Amino acid sequence: MAWYLAVKEILRNRGRFLLFSLVIALITVLVLFIAALAQGLAEANKEYLEKLDAELIVFQKNVDLSTAASRIPRDKFNDIRRIEGVAEIGPLGFATATIVLDDKTPLLDVSLIGVEPGKPGMPPALEGTGLRSPRGYQTMIDGNVAKRTGIKVGDRIKIKTIVGSDEKFHTLEVVGITDGRQFFYAPSIFVPFNTWDSIKPQPNLNGQPTAVIANVVAVRIEPSVSPEIVAARIESRVSNVEVVDRKTAYEASPGYQAQQGTLNTQRGFTLLIGILVIGGFFQIQTLQKVPQIGVLKAIGTSNHSIAVAVVLQIVLVTILGVAIGSMLTFLLTLFLPAGIPILLSGTTALIAISTLLLIGPIGGMVSVRLALKVEPLAALGM
Amino acid sequence: MNTILETNSVYKIYQSGNLSVTAVENASITLRKGEFVAMVGPSGSGKTTLLALIAGLLRPTKGEIIIDGKDIVKMSDVERTRFRREKVGFTFQANNLVPFLTALENVELMLRMNKRYNRQTADLAKRLLIRLGLEDRLNNLPSQLSGGQQQRVAIARALVHDPAIVLADEPTAALDSERAFQVVQILAELIHEEERAAIMVTHDLRMVQFADRVIQMLDGKVARVIEARSEIEALAAIGQQQSPVQPQPHPKPKETSVPHLQPLPFPLPAFQPVGD
Numbered sequence: 001m002a003w004y005l006a007v008k009e010i011l012r013n014r015g016r017f018l019l020f021s022l023v024i025a026l027i028t029v030l031v032l033f034i035a036a037l038a039q040g041l042a043e044a045n046k047e048y049l050e051k052l053d054a055e056l057i058v059f060q061k062n063v064d065l066s067t068a069a070s071r072i073p074r075d076k077f078n079d080i081r082r083i084e085g086v087a088e089i090g091p092l093g094f095a096t097a098t099i100v101l102d103d104k105t106p107l108l109d110v111s112l113i114g115v116e117p118g119k120p121g122m123p124p125a126l127e128g129t130g131l132r133s134p135r136g137y138q139t140m141i142d143g144n145v146a147k148r149t150g151i152k153v154g155d156r157i158k159i160k161t162i163v164g165s166d167e168k169f170h171t172l173e174v175v176g177i178t179d180g181r182q183f184f185y186a187p188s189i190f191v192p193f194n195t196w197d198s199i200k201p202q203p204n205l206n207g208q209p210t211a212v213i214a215n216v217v218a219v220r221i222e223p224s225v226s227p228e229i230v231a232a233r234i235e236s237r238v239s240n241v242e243v244v245d246r247k248t249a250y251e252a253s254p255g256y257q258a259q260q261g262t263l264n265t266q267r268g269f270t271l272l273i274g275i276l277v278i279g280g281f282f283q284i285q286t287l288q289k290v291p292q293i294g295v296l297k298a299i300g301t302s303n304h305s306i307a308v309a310v311v312l313q314i315v316l317v318t319i320l321g322v323a324i325g326s327m328l329t330f331l332l333t334l335f336l337p338a339g340i341p342i343l344l345s346g347t348t349a350l351i352a353i354s355t356l357l358l359i360g361p362i363g364g365m366v367s368v369r370l371a372l373k374v375e376p377l378a379a380l381g382m
Numbered sequence: 383m384n385t386i387l388e389t390n391s392v393y394k395i396y397q398s399g400n401l402s403v404t405a406v407e408n409a410s411i412t413l414r415k416g417e418f419v420a421m422v423g424p425s426g427s428g429k430t431t432l433l434a435l436i437a438g439l440l441r442p443t444k445g446e447i448i449i450d451g452k453d454i455v456k457m458s459d460v461e462r463t464r465f466r467r468e469k470v471g472f473t474f475q476a477n478n479l480v481p482f483l484t485a486l487e488n489v490e491l492m493l494r495m496n497k498r499y500n501r502q503t504a505d506l507a508k509r510l511l512i513r514l515g516l517e518d519r520l521n522n523l524p525s526q527l528s529g530g531q532q533q534r535v536a537i538a539r540a541l542v543h544d545p546a547i548v549l550a551d552e553p554t555a556a557l558d559s560e561r562a563f564q565v566v567q568i569l570a571e572l573i574h575e576e577e578r579a580a581i582m583v584t585h586d587l588r589m590v591q592f593a594d595r596v597i598q599m600l601d602g603k604v605a606r607v608i609e610a611r612s613e614i615e616a617l618a619a620i621g622q623q624q625s626p627v628q629p630q631p632h633p634k635p636k637e638t639s640v641p642h643l644q645p646l647p648f649p650l651p652a653f654q655p656v657g658d
């Protein structure tokens with residue numbers, strides 16, 4: 001009965017219900033887009049650290065866990081490696097560079113990351129061999145770089161770094177492509193740590209060689225020990241370091257929390273607006289339907305059927321709206337330029353869509369209550 | 383003998399603050415199978431209230447309402463809703479029909495609600511509508527029907543599920559006189575043919591000519607039940623005289639607290655045959 005009434009009413013008022021589905025579709029686009037942006041930005045920021053094959057990251061002490069500010073000199077590498085429970089370490093160096101064309105026109109800004117071949121921090125090669133020689137002018141590129149530039153394994157690429165006020169150009173051979181490994185809002189290219197040390201941008205030091213310094217050190221621990229204990233050991237035995245897990249590390253990166261907080265607030269408000277819009281629409285509609293509901297009740301329609309019909313309509317209209325909105329969002333992502341950091345994983349999309357499907361019934365509560373309160377006497381004009 | 387409805391000393395007292403309005407007072411009426419009864423009375427005399435009580439839409443303050451052998455006063459809300467669905471046929475003054483269902487669907491709705499929708503009953507619904515002159519309006523929405531057509535659809539809906547009792551609240555209020563006569567005549571015919579029972583509330587005294595009995599309400603009480611054919615005809619004649627002319631002030635308002643707003647001759651001048 002409820003199905004019959006709900007569906008007939010929708011079919012006979014197609015225009016009105018479709019219009020409303022479109023409103024829900026737009027809300028869906030907004031929510032999914034914000035969710036995708038939040039995830040995309042988060043990913044662009046943390047992807048490399050999140051996927052790092054190490055449990056712990058050693059920072060310089062008192063630098064607010066900033067990868068840019070942290071300095072770990074080479075003499076500490078061995079101190080860290082020797083600590084009980086540490087399986088393997090890899091020094092990591094972070095810098096920025098630009099991939100340029102042969103005529104030196106910029107192609108893509110990248111994070112230039114120095115890793116020790118075969119040590120923690122070196123990403124796996126999905127294509128090609130990966131880095132092998134500790135000093136070669138070879139590079140592994142982030143899958144995003146490959147996607148956005150078309151660079152392939154075996155290609156030679158030219159990168160530009162800034163030393164002092166001079167532009168320096170280096171040619172690197174692409175030996176491998178890894179999956180997405182963005183760092184600090186840019187896709188990454190990986191070079192052997194020693195190569196990184198010699199080509200990294202730096203203030204002009206008049207050619208004087210400096211001591212080898214990493215930004216941070218990735219630490220892989222023995223399987224049987226707890227990361228907290230190893231972290232505490234490192235901090236107590238190596239001077240001037242702070243040891244954290246990956247999550248703490250990327251959450252501490254500048255602006256990360258604020259940005260995610262802002263986007264999540266926006267998403268929350270959009271959902272709230274959705275609830276209010278749906279609630280308002282169905283409330284007004286129910287108020288307009290009081291005489292009709294009165295007649296239905298007077299001729300013996302149960303309160304149960306009336307309530308179920310109202311909920312069904314809300315659910316159907318919401319499902320249609322969310323479906324249209326999801327499709328629109330999908331189409332939109334196809335036509336967006338590659339540089340826009342939007343990313344929607346299955347889980348995030350699923351969470352967003354189920355929340356959106358929930359806002360219908362939540363918003364519709366009031367109208368169900370209103371419908372239940374209609375007296376069948378209304379049919380008699382009393 | 384074949385009593386379908388019996389109300390025993392029914393009261394409905396509305397309490398608002400320390401003010402109480404007795405809308406229905408000590409009403410005892412009966413309705414037999416095959417009977418078409420008209421309920422008349424001035425505005426505020428309790429007609430709609432009594433109808434709502436019989437339909438189980440209102441609970442009486444006191445009294446019994448026995449329909450088809452069951453006291454509906456003692457039923458729970460859910461039971462009374464079910465009772466209305468199964469045993470009552472309804473037509474209302476206005477907004478009778480479900481706006482998003484066609485004429486035929488509105489009639490079929492009663493069958494669907496009672497889980498009695500099948501090929502035979504659907505055919506019955508269609509035949510009823512055809513009988514009511516709506517064969518080319520079956521698939522029209524209420525908004526595409528005239529007031530009289532809507533009333534006729536409502537009559538079909540009130541009959542299709544084989545109810546124990548049909549309740550019609552001012553079915554002619556929205557119609558011009560010609561349509562009004564048509565509609566009431568068909569309603570009376572259908573009630574008589576199928577041995578059903580109906581109460582029709584009306585303001586229009588002319589309509590009582592189709593009734594087997596007339597219940598006259600006054601100040602919430604059943605003032606009189608008119609059964610004699612001659613008296614019913616006389617009442618209809620008064621309506622006939624009254625209807626084309628403008629409302630006239632009542633000659634001698636009795637000691638009723640409710641002002642008479644309607645152009646009806648209440649209390650009737652002793653129910654003497656008027657005119658010829």
Ligand SMILES: Nc1ncnc2c1ncn2[C@@H]1O[C@H](COP(=O)(O)OP(=O)(O)OP(=O)(O)O)[C@@H](O)[C@H]1O
Nearest residue numbers: 396403404405424425426427428429430431432640
């Ligand atoms: N909800 C209510 N609260 C208080 N008093 C009410 C309520 N409903 C009806 N009444 C009163 O009960 C009395 C009977 O009303 P009712 O509607 O039954 O009259 P009626 O005979 O149908 O009148 P009309 O011909 O105008 O439709 C009136 O005095 C009315 O004011």
Ligand SMILES: [Mg+2]
Nearest residue numbers: 429430431583
């Ligand atoms: Mg009334």
